[in-house]
Amino acid sequence: MKSKSLLLFTSLLIAASTSTLLSAEPLRAGAATSVITPEIGREIIGGFVPFPSKHIHDELHARCLVLDDGTTKIALVVCDLLGIHRVVSDEARRLIQEKSGIARECVMISATHTHSASSALGEARWLIDQQPDEYQRFIAQRIADGVARAVNNLRPAQLAFGAVDVPEHLNNRRWHMMAGTVPPNPFGGQDLVKMNPPSGSPNLIEPAGPIDPTVSFIAVRGTDGLPISIFAAYSLHYVGGTGPTDVSADYYGYFCESLKQLMTAGAAGPLDVDRPPFVALMANGTSGDINNIDFRKPRGVKQPYEQMRFVAEDVAKKVHAATTRLEYRDGLTLASRYREPTIAWRRPNDEQKKWAADTIAAGPKSKSDLSFIYAERVTKLASYPETTTIPLHIIRIGDICLGTMPCEVFCEIGIDFKRRSPFAKSFLIELAHGYVGYLPTPRQHQLGGYETWLGTNRLELTASDKLLDNLIEMAKELRDGVK
DSSP: OHHHHHHHHHHHHHHHHHHTTBOSSOOEEEEEEEEOOOOTTSEEESSSSOEEOOEESSOOEEEEEEEEOSSOEEEEEEESSSOBOHHHHHHHHHHHHHHHOOOGGGEEEEEOOOSSEEOBSOTTTTOSSOOOOHHHHHHHHHHHHHHHHHHHTOEEEEEEEEEEEOGGGOEEOEEEEOTTOSOOOTTSOOOSEEESOOTTOTTEEEESSOOOOEEEEEEEEETTSOEEEEEEEEOOOOOOOOOTTEEOOHHHHHHHHHHHHHHHTTTOOGGGTTSOOOEEEEEEOSOTTEESOOTTSOOOOOOTTHHHHHHHHHHHHHHHHHGGGOOOBOSBOEEEEEEOOEEEBOOOOHHHHHHHHHHHHHOOSSTTOHHHHHHHHHHHHHTSOSEEEOOEEEEEETTEEEEEOSSEEOHHHHHHHHHHOSSSEEEEEOSBSOOOBEEOOHHHHHHOOGGGSBTTBOBOTTHHHHHHHHHHHHHHHHHHTOO
């Protein structure tokens, strides 16, 4: 009798826990896209020296997915951009709240990190507080339009979480090398690792960190069984290999188009022309130290777009194959947590300020003189206030947890987020709600390298620990139903 009572009590606990994840209302979902392509001639950023575009190879989009549990609406937006200044997110979320009635803290906006797009960071990207420029206002409006269209497309839906490992396209780009073979950094110091070392070099020893091979994704379909959207995240920096002056969404855009073809093959008929189209979204996971180059062998010559198409189509095929194993559910509860903890800016000391002043006074040796470029960056950092606030976001979709940071996040931080999250189905997205440089771990800071240089990295050395602790606390609040 005692064992039966215990079993009943345990069943009631499980039911009570599940009820916080399930909604009495049917889940609805809608998806849409908005074109955010800049005019030809606007500068392409991604390298140290921007240059004007001369061709639009493929359109850039804001890809939008809206979920509604009858009480809460959540909007997930991924933009084909290198990054966004937080004023873009602030303005877009203001417009979305006005136009679509979705609370600001329930709208997640991130950038993919394509290196062949124009800047959404503002004409003075180093300014902390800035008014949106013409292109930033255009992007914010198009994001709001895309979310409004997704709301218009809402229909009864089911949702599933999926994951598939695709390690073959990922490499940690930070390498330990033989003693004396890591070149000096722009400040005249010596790093212990090299970012993007010579491919096939005999001086390579081992990567300085791991990769995260998992493509995590949320699949959404209508109650009629037809696909609505897939929101995916993969920890791959970008692929590159475009035409020399082309605007392109990189592999993120190719993935979305390839997955759309796979998911809708044979599904459309003469009576389906008015049905909203399937929309795929590919967000950047945590790829601050990850790219597509296998440094252990010499790099072969590829045609423009060849490699990004290969990567995108392969990842899309593997995600599509994984959808056949999904278990869809409806009636899921949605929730969101948004927080802006205070973090110290990383500022130059007196010796670094003097080095910067002397380097600038001497003038640049070339257009791409790294010492001069970083001297200018150090000077700008010297004018920053002591601290800033960093936007963090946690979204819960049933028993799925999605976290964000506004940085180029090292992949081991994303792995740690999955390990520490109170939700088994968790993943982290970078470059959301702003752009504040690279986010290495304290251990990686000790190794040095490009991503840790003052001017590439702008936040205090323990920022990754503090931000991750905040995200985990926020996730636990959502798990426990804390208001």
